[in-house]
Amino acid sequence: xxxxxxxxxxxxxxxxxxxxxxxxxxxxxxxxxxxxxxxxxxxxxxxxxxxxxxxxxxxxxxxxxxxxxxxxxxxxxxxxxxxxxxxxxxxxxxxxxxxxxxxxxxxxxxxxxxxxxxxxxxxxxxxxxxxxxxxxxxxxxxxxxxxxxxxxxxxxxxxxxxxxxxxxxxxxxxxxxxxxxxxxxxxxxxxxxxxxxxxxxxxxxxxxxxxxxxxxxxxxxxxxxxxxxxxxxxxxxxxxxxxxxxxxxxxxxxxxxxxxxxxxxxxxxxxxxxxxxxxxxxxxxxxxxxxxxxxxxxxxxxxxxxxxxxxxxxxxxxxxxxxxxxxxxxxxxxxxxxxxxxxxxxxxxxxxxxxxxxxxxxxxxxxxxxxxxxxxxxx
Numbered sequence: 001x002x003x004x005x006x007x008x009x010x011x012x013x014x015x016x017x018x019x020x021x022x023x024x025x026x027x028x029x030x031x032x033x034x035x036x037x038x039x040x041x042x043x044x045x046x047x048x049x050x051x052x053x054x055x056x057x058x059x060x061x062x063x064x065x066x067x068x069x070x071x072x073x074x075x076x077x078x079x080x081x082x083x084x085x086x087x088x089x090x091x092x093x094x095x096x097x098x099x100x101x102x103x104x105x106x107x108x109x110x111x112x113x114x115x116x117x118x119x120x121x122x123x124x125x126x127x128x129x130x131x132x133x134x135x136x137x138x139x140x141x142x143x144x145x146x147x148x149x150x151x152x153x154x155x156x157x158x159x160x161x162x163x164x165x166x167x168x169x170x171x172x173x174x175x176x177x178x179x180x181x182x183x184x185x186x187x188x189x190x191x192x193x194x195x196x197x198x199x200x201x202x203x204x205x206x207x208x209x210x211x212x213x214x215x216x217x218x219x220x221x222x223x224x225x226x227x228x229x230x231x232x233x234x235x236x237x238x239x240x241x242x243x244x245x246x247x248x249x250x251x252x253x254x255x256x257x258x259x260x261x262x263x264x265x266x267x268x269x270x271x272x273x274x275x276x277x278x279x280x281x282x283x284x285x286x287x288x289x290x291x292x293x294x295x296x297x298x299x300x301x302x303x304x305x306x307x308x309x310x311x312x313x314x315x316x317x318x319x320x321x322x323x324x325x326x327x328x329x330x331x332x333x334x335x336x337x338x339x340x341x342x343x344x345x346x347x348x349x350x351x352x353x354x355x356x357x358x359x360x361x362x363x364x365x366x367x368x369x370x371x372x373x374x375x376x377x378x379x
Contacts, residue, residue, distance in 0.1 A: 086297035160335035181307035
């Protein structure tokens with residue numbers, strides 16, 4: 001922390017003054033207060049001079065420029081936010097195409113889809129936990145026996161599962177077709193120029209406007225002025241110790257010196273900032289408007305909707321031909337029991353893994369404690 005010469009002199013004076021107080025000369029206490037007060041007035045006067053001559057002129061000169069940058073930033077953020085909002089809406093909509101809860105065309109097949117997903121989840125979880133348990137840390141006879149038994153359960157051929165597998169394969173194919181179609185719709189979007197404008201806005205203006213705002217230390221300058229006013233009130237009607245106020249003035253003086261340095265840096269960039277503002281204003285009417293963004297995404301959404309409906313209709317055709325016309329009936333209670341058995345098998349393996357992990361951690365902790373000389377266990 002920077003120590004002002006004023007503070008050093010005051011500290012030296014205090015050390016001398018303490019010795020004098022022991023000599024029981026009462027009037028020196030009053031002189032001490034006056035001396036401290038003079039130090040405060042000098043410190044405040046020095047700070048106020050910097051504010052009057054350098055800080056306030058800077059505030060008056062830069063406030064319009066700063067205001068213009070903030071306005072530009074708000075306009076840019078509004079455009080980018082508008083794009084982001086439409087993009088999120090489209091992403092959610094594309095996700096909903098594949099969910100019976102939101103896509104009415106898939107609702108008749110919800111029972112198939114849910115159980116097919118459950119089967120995939122069971123297999124994925126089983127393969128993941130089995131891979132982990134195949135590591136050397138879990139190499140024991142109990143684990144091997146459990147995995148062998150689990151392999152039989154997971155590989156069991158369930159007749160009801162066999163019945164829904166053709167539908168599941170067709171559903172997966174249609175899901176991929178919908179996703180591919182959506183991707184093509186986005187890549188082939190007619191409003192490429194609109195998106196190029198957005199890229200230009202993000203890369204050449206969004207980051208720069210924020211950078212130039214940071215170049216102008218206006219918020220710091222305004223805060224300094226307000227804090228200095230607070231100190232002035234404190235000097236007029238003291239509520240804190242004189243030393244506390246002196247330290248506050250010292251801190252504010254350091255802040256003022258730092259702001260003055262920032263002001264000098266800002267002055268070197270002032271023309272550059274002005275050129276940026278002029279460039280933005282010349283191009284502003286060419287940037288996308290909220291109405292243009294909404295129109296572009298509305299057209300894109302319709303293309304994605306049409307693609308989803310087209311491919312989902314193929315699922316109707318397939319189900320009618322392969323299931324309804326052939327009178328394929330599925331006992332979902334039997335299938336659910338099979339899926340539940342699979343899930344319990346995975347949970348058993350997970351419990352085995354957790355048990356071994358906890359045992360390893362406990363043994364490791366005991367060994368560490370023993371090495372540290374704390375005995376075999378914690379009290």
